[in-house]
Amino acid sequence: MTSPLVHIDGISKRFGDAVALENLSLDIAEGEFVTFLGPSGCGKSTTLRILGGFERPDTGRVILDGEDVTNQPPERRHVNMVFQDYALFPHMTVQQNISFALELKGMDKSAIKRRLDEITSFLELDGFGDRYPGQLSGGQRQRVALARALAPDPALLLLDEPLGALDAKLRGQVQRELKSIQRQTHKTFFFVTHDQEEALTMSDRIVVMNKGRVEQDGTPEDLYFHPQSRFVAEFIGETNLLSGKMRGVDGEAVVMDWFGQTLRGHAPSGVPTEGASITASVRLEKLGFHKARPDLPNAVQGHVVSKTFLGSRMAVDMVVDQTDGAKLRAFVDADTGHSIGDDPIWAAWDSDSMAVLRD
Amino acid sequence: MNRRVELNRGNRIFLACVYWAFVLYVFVPLILMIVMGFKDSKFIGFPIRSWTLDWYTGVFSDAEVLYTFGYSVVIAILSTLISVIVGTWIAVLLEGRKFWGRAVTFGLMVLPALVPGIISAIAFRIYARMLGIEPGMGAIIWAHAVHNVPFVTLVVMARLSTLPKSQIEAARDLGADPLMAFMRITLPYLVPAILGASVFCLLLSFDDFVRSFFLGGYEPTLPVLIFAMLRSGMSPEINAIATVALVLTAAIGIWAERFTRRANKESQT
Incomplete structure (x- = not known):
């Protein structure tokens, strides 16, 4: 068996008296679309932020691609994130937003240009390069955020409820798009949501979280038809x-x-x-x-x-x-x-x- | 969503009258001052029998006035530079951080703006003497800068508090270290606030009398010069100087206001 891309080894995190995560251990294989699903405060966002490097666990380790990154700052990790509010830089054009990371990596101009063309045509953002985020629709912003996070070719892509701001009609379409992007790029997606339908339609694997612990970990069908706990049965779908x-x-x-x-x-x-x-x-x-x-x-x-x-x-x-x-x-x-x-x-x-x- | 208070016609007319009466009260002195600058007579007051631009040509050929104007501008620019750098720095250190004694730190930061000018001027004078600092340009710049820092800090903090945390996290996520994130994301975001605060500081410094008077050496700033001229009697030349200063400051103020508003609008997504 090949070693997993991400190995989470017994991480715990408290904020004051509140336990956000309790002894979470988990492996994520390369190319997997993993969704962390649960109500707010279940620890899913904390896990995501620990993987991104924005929080440090109180105990435990995070191994990424064989390297212990637990104490590495976000800028040194080969991980990128699509933020819930997209966090596009308002004073930069779409092009500048997407090439921000490439520039910081010290890539030369022609290489940046090539990568930029590649990623914008892949995400159908041609012609938007000179626009500012303020001039884009919600769906377009979401794609720019995705393009910006994918541009530096991360080993792991984190997605923090990126569909929450979209209207219901667009959300279904974007769900299919995201899934197909993930298939085509073979990237490992770590997706966080409280929306069970979103989780069911896109994921290869769903980890249901509750009160800082893993409630159940399995394929969407497994979770839906063979729930192990009352929490999972009630949280996913409707049930008797x-x-x-x-x-x-x-x-x-x-x-x-x-x-x-x-x-x-x-x-x-x-x-x-x-x-x-x-x-x-x-x-x-x-x-x-x-x-x-x-x-x-x-x-x-x-x-x-x-x-x-x-x-x-x-x-x-x-x-x-x-x-x-x-x-x-x-x-x-x-x-x-x-x-x-x-x-x-x-x-x-x-x-x-x-x-x-x-x- | 109409949150305006509905007024009946009578009330509306009454409020309009009050408003315009207030405007007259504020602007009539200014208008009189401007008008008298064009009067062809040494005595200020009505009636005006003939008009002239002589007072203005006088001002623009008066070497002392021109020099003093330049002196005031240099003081304003240098003190503003110091205030902006120090004020922004303090804002970045204070905003969004929780630490023991933050309220006290904040209070101390605001204090220089609240201390009455005459008191801080005397205090500065005494302190300067103790330190062996000669009265003059340096002392004035120092006093102006200290007085203006809180305005910069407050304006920049207000702007900084609206910067979403995710902006900085996104920059870090994409490979920027904290300094780079500050330079590339935070600072550009603060530019409208910094510019607005700068103009305010420029005008405050240019306008200041008390500190400049107490800390000045032999060379007066413009307000101090006007004060000195007044002692030898009111002359329409003073009106001309004041009018030029008024037009300049108003123009800068309006430009800055428009610029910051536009910049604020652009950065909203």
Whole structure:
């Protein structure tokens, strides 16, 4: 196995009494698009700032490309950053902004010119070179910020919620662009966001952070379908949470008791002890509706109480019989939704769709 | 978003009258002063029977007046240079930094601007004698510079506080060491504030009487010269000198105001 590009070794950081990071260890491979996802104050930005050299960890080390950079100032690291507010220099033109780092590196004029042409045509910024940042739109500024950070060819690119300032329509487009830029350049992207959708669409790997610790680390699909904790299940996407008692193990499946019904799921975070109170998560689109009891490990009967048309799909809420009015919510396509009447109906899902969570 | 207070017609007219009365009150003396500079008579006052430019030609051919004007300008420029360098330096050290005793440091920094001119002038005079500094140009420049530093610091600090932290971090991120980041990012950002403060310092120094009077040697600055001339009686020549000075300072002030406003606008993204 080749050594990772970034090796974060047990870093901790406090600001006064507040713990920002607690003993974080992590490896990032070259060419990966890693997203740090979490609510504000979870430690994702602190990690980014430590990688950039703007903060020093209280303990632990950061190894970049085999070199310990923990105490290196930002100007000496082979890392560049796209700032949340872009931080373009207002008194410099687009061209001057992008070549700022190249100039400081002492590159000669013709080399700077070549690199500048290369990067501006790659990011479709031709013709903007003589403009000032104040004369650009939000999307253009974002691209200039990206061009400026990519120009010195960094080993690692840090992105600090760079899409936050864009409007919703543009954001989707920029997400696709960013992903394709990352693929074409084979650069390692370290992306920080609180927007789970952004994380899901772009990342090769998502690290969910909460209260200074890693909550879960995996591929987008892994996190979405096999959340290990209640926090991850709720933070990413919408989900049904079922609280019950651990009954035991049946082959690969974990068996739980939910209002007297026997349900089968899997436990990505390890099998709980028998008799323990547990919570399981079932994604809304994993629930299917059936007129008669289907041949699936999990099936419960109930009544549909409301249907909400959402365009591409319909949200259906049902109350499950023989419970204290426990509700399940499901996404179905509109036709299926309309075909569901007032008659009792079965909701069913397989054991792989239900993840038993760690609290 | 209309935050203007709605006024009825009566109130509007009343406020307009008050405003124009105030403008008259401020400008009538100035206008009288300018007008009297063109009067063909040694006695200031109405009626004016004939007009002349003689007082102006007199001023421009009066070697002492011209020399004194130049002397005042040199003092203004040199004291401003010192104030700007020291004031900007203090602003950079104080702004955005938290340290023990910051409030006291800040207060001490502002104090020179608040001490009454007569008191600081006497204090300077005594101090200068103790140090063996002769009254004259150097002493005046020193006193003006000290008095003006707080204005520079306050203006530059205000500007500096609006510089996003990410600007400096971005410069560092792109390979600039702290000094380079300061020279390439912070300083250009401060230019409008520094220019504005410079003009203000120039005008303050040019206008100063008390410090120049107490610390001056045998050569007077322009305000001191005018004062001396007054003692031998009011003459329209004084009006002419004052008018020239007024036009110059107003022109510089207006130019600086426009320049800083434009520069401020440009740097907003």
